[in-house]
Amino acid sequence: MNDERMLIQVIVVLFLCINLLLITTFFSKEVFYTTMRYVLFAVTLMSDCMFLFVTDILLILNYSRYTIQMWCCLILYIISSLCMVVTPVTLTAMTLERYVAICLPLRHAELCSPRSTLHGILIIHSLSSLPFMVFLSIFLALASSASYTQVRICTLDIFIIHTWLGHFMFAINQFYFLIMCSTIVFSYVKIMRVAKAASGEDKKSTWRGLRTVGLHAFQLLLCLIQLWCPFVETAVFTINLELSIKVRFFNYITFILAPRCLSPLIYGLRDEMFFHALKKLALCGLRKKH
Structure with missing residues (x-):
């Protein structure tokens, strides 16, 4: 288990460093912060950095069985919930941008x-904050004032004070899942039709856009599956503690870390203009070191 913890810390630090380099590249040229697709890309990077940082703290607290007061846990949960939804919603917006283009x-x-x-x-x-704002309002209305000073292990299930509250949140996540998947499918089908009708350079550019949407779809699928993870982990937790830790580790690697490593691939490496700016920035950094 110690090896798994170390592996996660190495991966998180690596992704944070890569994302920070990409964010620095984004601010290096005016064309990036005046173009919608690059701005949306930067939004996902910043959201992913915050999400990885907060979820890593929560993971460390869970592994060590360290307890904190519920009000502190609530703050961490609010930040992670917002960032968790911002990425798939932004990916949906990026897909729509490719559809328009x-x-x-x-x-x-x-x-x-x-x-x-x-x-x-x-x-x-606004859309990303809506689910947890609704959940937070209900929780604050139902929870007693004394519960905020209770010392607990920080997990989502401590906020599910009624079974119906968990079902309600699951329903909201499913609604978001349906809307975002429908948007991705609609955009993909429309771009596919244009790609088949295009010719020459237009055809090459269109198929490149189609592949980008396809990668967004895969990335979005992993992010949306992540919306189910807390409820799966809560269910497993009631059955077996050791199994729940293993499930949480698997979910963290597959549905939290993996989709966030695709963002640098899609725009950091596949986009020619951004890649050249990134390469130039990296080479300048190495020359300064020498």
């Missing part, structure tokens, strides 16, 4: 302007 090219400049990007970010964070 390929299927509605004449309206792309209008619909994906810097002003529209700002409005889009506000909508993304």
Whole structure:
């Protein structure tokens, strides 16, 4: 188990370093922070950094069986819940941006302007905050004031004070899952039709966009499965403690770390303009060291 903990810490630190390098690259050129798809990419990177940091703290606390007061656990849960939903919602927005760029090219400049990007970010964070705000409001209404000073191991199940509350949150997550999956499928089908009808350079560009949407779909699937993980872990926890720790480890690697390593791949390495800027920044850093 100690080897597993060490492996997770190495992976988390590695991804945080890579994401911070990508964020630095994003701010290195004006074209990046004035273009919607790069701005949305940066939003996912920042959200992923915060999410990895907070969930890693929670994982360490759980592994060590360390107890904290519920109000502190509630703050960590609020941050992780927001960041957990921001990434799939942003990925859905990035897919829509690719749909507009390929299927509605004449309206792309209008619909994906810097002003529209700002409005889009506000909508993304509003939609992402809605599930946990509803959950938080219900929890605050039902929980006693004395419960906030109780010392407990920080897990999601300590906030599920009634069974129906867990079912309610599960229903909200399923609704989000359905909407985001429908959006991805709609965009993929529309882009596929344009790709088949295109020719020459347009066809090559369109198929590249289709592959990007396909990667987004896979990444989004992993992120959306993650919405089910807390309920699976809670169910397993009531059966066997040791098994629940192993399930939590598997879920963390597969549905938390894995989708977040795809973001650097999709835009950090596959995007030619961003890759050249990243390469230039990395090489300048190495030259300064020498």
